[in-house]
Amino acid sequence: MPHVNEQYDVIVVGAGHAGCEAALASARLSLNTLIFTISMDSVALMPCNPNVGGSSKGHLVKEIDALGGEMGKNIDKTFIQSKMLNRSKGPAVHSLRAQADKADYSREMRYVLENTENLTLRQGEVTEILAEDGKVVGVKTVSGAVYNCKAVVLCTGTYLNARCVYGDVSLYTGPNGLSAATHLTDSLKSLGIEMFRFKTGTPARIDKRSIDFSKMEEQKGDEEIVPFSFTNKPEDLQREQISCWLTYTNEKTHEIIRSNLDRSPMYSGYIEGTGPRYCPSIEDKVVRFADKERHQVFIEPEGTYTNEMYIGGMSSSLPEDVQYAMYRSVPGLENAKIVRNAYAIEYDCINATQLKPSLEFKAVEGLFSGGQFNGSSGYEEAAAQGLMAGINAALKVLGKDPVILDRSEGYIGVLIDDLVTKETREPYRMMTSRAEYRLILRQDNADLRLSKIGHDIGLIDEQRYEHVVEKERQIQEEIARLEEVKIGANKEVQELLESLNSQPLKTGTTLAELIRRPELTYEAIAALDPERPELSREVIEQININIKYDGYISRQLKQVEQFKKLEKKKIPADIDYDAVNSLRNEARQKLSKIRPESVGQASRISGVSPADISVLLVYLEVLRHNNNSEE
């Protein structure tokens, strides 16, 4: 009998961005929840870039918020600069990004965790997952304590067998010198789980006082703040913002890097993990894009009460002396004092095709996982998975069906479907181009898309949900009205159009038609529409988008209809692919390994052809008939 023996419903391992969301979701669904962290001082730590959001990641945060997650609220509390990227582009790619005060972000999240009912925080290293008959029953910590539970959510981030490397220095620690988790991998392997080894990296932090900002371009935040959380109003979030700064590398920087490449652990083969192609180290950029004369360097504050500045664009694993030389070759950084070195980090993660779309392991019932452990990268990707893993772990304990978002419902759906369907061989990052229905998966309509699901789960309260329902009603009603109301080609109309640099009318038209013109908006034609109701800014935004891009949007909605048909064709969990005659061998192997839940998911596995899908459909039909006749 172990010296400690406690009982919980759900245990979350790791209190990073995934773990926090998982634990909060579970506790908020009234389940007795325990969350382990390797250090109480590293809850919701941001060990790399000091910001949240950005292209497609901003979408994820909005979706997390619409489902009742915490990330959006937490960044709204703690941002020190906010910016809507791609504002001049279409609404589908508008992307909100905020610089965080890292310490505040961490502290605020910890505060929320510590004050959530049913939730217990515990410092300690989990070393073993306890399972009986392929079912999770608890975890064991490094001290031998046993915590029994019905479900476990693994959110170990980059800590499993972590190793930080620069030059010939190699430290067996997690990020920021925190201790690594060195036992759990073996326990997972003994449960039959296949592990990958990935790597990522971070740039140096430099003392603000040693930077000459006069040689750099100032990057200010937006004057009008857009909140991440749908529960916040823009006017409540206006605050003084802190600038970022832009400078560039030059030929000299590149020369320093090139002449020291032989000392880089990446190029000497000392690091084996697979790195992400989308955030290459500066040495990677110099080698792979040799004809580029300079690379951008963004100097970003790590917080209000620190002088540390993050050197965005120059992550590296070169030796310390080379780091000094290379950073100091950049204008404004001539006298730079490094506070923390840049380093690369290697860590164990899983092949996520071992997971169901619910993020539960196929092989171990009740074992869920989320975040970088699943082979993704980024705080937002982690939080999104953590939330879904936490929700589904809780639903499992409650004996309910899991919640699975599909690719037409959210970026979260795209993210998880990609992870569990395509064998990703590098840390996976969200991109808007991965979302095939992105015109309808906008950050501005995440509440309209997902609040109902959040409400059904039990994470969005009645009042908040009613608000969304009302918003939707107003949008639909007003669009219908605008499509109806006719406008004649009279003098008043022509004059207004002329004043707005818009072509005069040849015949009568509707208000909606006018809004469709690129140069006009709902607001611009107010004078022609005295009957219009009073509507909020958010409602008007939806009206503009829906009317202006109606053609493209309805095309995508039609594609979604087709898509849904294959998603709805479920494949029985116990299907024996060897019994499906005429599948090609490659398809049979892939299907047997990944065991997709629907024909739609099967069709996205590389190596499964349309003919294989036809064969599968025919087989399922036979199966269905045979089952029916047995009953």
Added chain:
Amino acid sequence: MKTDTIAAIATALNNAGLSIVRISGDEAFEIIDKIYVSKNGKKVLSEQPSHTIHYGFIKDGEEVIDEVMVSIMKAPSTYTKEDVIEINCHGGVIVTKKILQTVIKYGARIAEPGEFTKRAFLNGRIDLSQAEAVIDIIHAKSEYALSSSLSQLKGSVLEKVKEIRDSVIYDIAYIEAALDDPEHIIIEEYTDELTAHVNNTIKNIEKLLASADNGKIIHEGIKTAIVGKPNAGKSSLLNNLVGEDRAIVTDIAGTTRDTLEETIQLRGVVLNIIDTAGIRNTEDVVEKIGVDRAKKVAVDADLVLYVIDGSRPLDKDDYEIMDLIKERKAIVLINKSDLDQVVDIDEIRKLTNKEVIVISAKNNTGIETLENTVEELFINGKLSFNDEVYITNVRHKAALEESLASVKQVLMSIETGMPEDFYTIDLMNAYGKLGEIIGEEVGEDLVNTIFQKFCMGK
């Protein structure tokens, strides 16, 4: 399962009898209403009772394509249990193809191989015991369509399509990289370059489309091999067949000429003479084709024209060739009737069991008989001719047209000031459609191109 509306030619394609174009799916009636006109111009087929047949015309806008009988069958009492329309037309390859094209233009898509059968099965129309047979059909047809689609695509066209696709994916990757990382990759500087690329892409696709109409995209016709011993008169025969009025030049401007074919037309029957590279320049290439060569060529061919020099006695090689063509569609030509004849025609007829025609390529005699024989073979369907070829062509053309429309939409979007992220929606559509022609899927192409070509941040 997709339940969009599909169409295909349901009968064997030849120049005789009736042909049927079959449509199945939710939009079958919507489509037929747009392209069918009754004699008095008033009948709307979607308003007619199910399982009736109607006389009228198929029109594409103002252009009348053919006089037809249209059978309408409403779901669920149909082969696929969906709305089904069958257009019975006068037959003839060109007209049938044109009707199919029109149906596609107004919203159907070409059925995948075996798709009607698949739908019939999945909708419970076909007995479960036939599941294996259904799977076999899907498989056989898929493999056949893929191999025929690729083998019929001319090498130069394949290259051209790949080239266009590369350019398109680069543009998409540029825009997407900029949208993904707007602080590192600036899109505003790219619009002019993009416009130039898009214009160029439009030109290239239009060029391909123009050649599609002349049958220059795929090997459309009967793969024909002329075999025989050296000096039997093979090249004279070909030169004779490829007269001024018959020759079709096969080049697509600006692309490498295919090496493997010469297309000739006999009475409307298209013959692709295979493996005769450079035949008109180097007279003796064909003459070098010995028995070994003949064997190889004959295997690939739908039709073998075996030329014998009637003025010389048969030898070992001749018997070998005759043995070879016994199991194949072939016509035996006894050439050089202008010289003294020493071969025994009856013996040859007996050995080959084929039509034997006496000709003189030099004096141009007997050629008409040959033409009659080929026409007969074709029209009466004695020759198993590859229907899929025509479908492939329609499929390719539809894909080219769709990609062209998509790319043109990009230009429109640029002109009307639509945001950049809309460009990639249409470009991606074009990329996918072009991929269908050469049998390539989109997969991870975009993400790979982005990472390969553009330096992302952090």
